[in-house]
Amino acid sequence: MSKTAEKTNVCRLLDAKKVPYTEHTYPPEEALSGVEVAEYLHQDPARVFKTLVTVAPKSGQHYVFVIPGPEELDLKKAASAVGEKSIEMLKSKDLLGLTGYIHGGCSPIGMKKFFRTTVHRTAEDYPTIFVSAGKRGHQAELSLDSLRKMIRLETADLIRS
Secondary structure (H helix, E strand, O other): OOOOOOOOHHHHHHHHOOOOOEEEEOOOOOOOOHHHHHHHHOOOHHHEEEEEEEEOOOOOOEEEEEEEOOOOEOHHHHHHHOOOOOOEEOOHHHHHHHHOOOOOOOOOOOOOOOOEEEEEHHHHHOOOEEEEOOOOOEEEEEOHHHHHHHOOOEEEOOEOO
């Protein structure tokens, strides 16, 4: 990161708790998907995780799922992981108001309100993973233990087989 670049909220929160991380930046117009971000950063796409926000229609509860960029969230597995009968993806137009983040810049760290968060179990296989640093073009690389210092989380199998 250049010395003149402004830190994201996520980076400020990590700094405040003295949680080790590495910030990576890329031109946001060059990489939109998790796979494109991984390619731009020369990383294994399985280590670059995306943050998805869902809602359970029956309870109205919101849940956050963090999965590898190339994968698709299995809604049945995700619902089962949080004890719901079913869940749906949150509409993009509702994301900013609910979380404080826009599509493509949503981080599991620093949302307006904490929502129960489940990370795909493969995150346990890597020394570090990448998550959005809260702004398009910014990623935070950190260990799963470091992420646990910032938010309560559980791990589960969340992706389509």
